[in-house]
Amino acid sequence: MKFCPDCGTKLSDKYNSSEKKPIPYCLPCRKFCFPSFSCAVIAAVINSDQNQTLLIKHKNDNDLLLLSGFIERGENAEQALCRECREEVGITLNCFKMCSSWYFAPDNTLIIGFWAITENDTLSPNYTEIDNAAWFSFDDAMQAVKKNTLAQTSLVKLLNDFQKNKPSACG
Numbered sequence: 294m295k296f297c298p299d300c301g302t303k304l305s306d307k308y309n310s311s312e313k314k315p316i317p318y319c320l321p322c323r324k325f326c327f328p329s330f331s332c333a334v335i336a337a338v339i340n341s342d343q344n345q346t347l348l349i350k351h352k353n354d355n356d357l358l359l360l361s362g363f364i365e366r367g368e369n370a371e372q373a374l375c376r377e378c379r380e381e382v383g384i385t386l387n388c389f390k391m392c393s394s395w396y397f398a399p400d401n402t403l404i405i406g407f408w409a410i411t412e413n414d415t416l417s418p419n420y421t422e423i424d425n426a427a428w429f430s431f432d433d434a435m436q437a438v439k440k441n442t443l444a445q446t447s448l449v450k451l452l453n454d455f456q457k458n459k460p461s462a463c464g
């Protein structure tokens with residue numbers, strides 16, 4: 294970052310007490326300007342029988358993806374997850390666990406990964422954004438996502454974590 298996002302002043306380097314390298318600093322605003330990036334959530338959403346996972350095909354996209362969405366200002370990751378589940382496919386979550394995160398350079402976004410178990414399995418996709426949303430067996434889902442993508446990497450990691458740590462009694 295070269296200029297202050299608030300006032301546009303050219304930033305100078307300054308050390309603060311906790312960082313070992315200089316941080317860009319705005320003199321007029323008297324604040325450090327740490328690198329900025331977006332935050333998002335991604336989830337392996339799992340049906341109530343705990344044997345299928347949700348994949349979504351968005352409009353103008355040929356790939357099947359996991360449920361995901363940007364975190365809005367003022368939200369925590371858990372709130373964003375629950376909101377995206379509600380808005381994209383109309384489901385309420387029974388329980389969920391945060392398990393991993395990825396930095397996705399093309400979008401300059403830190404993506405926080407969850408597995409999440411739904412309370413009921415009826416999907417009501419928001420068809421203004423989504424072409425199709427459906428439950429897949431874990432094996433079919435692994436086959437259906439595009440290889441060497443974040444969708445594949447995250448699905449493998451999240452389902453592995455789910456199978457190791459799934460709750461005996463959910464909710």
Ligand SMILES: [Zn+2]
Pocket residue numbers: 297298299300301302319320321322323
């Ligand atoms: Zn400034």
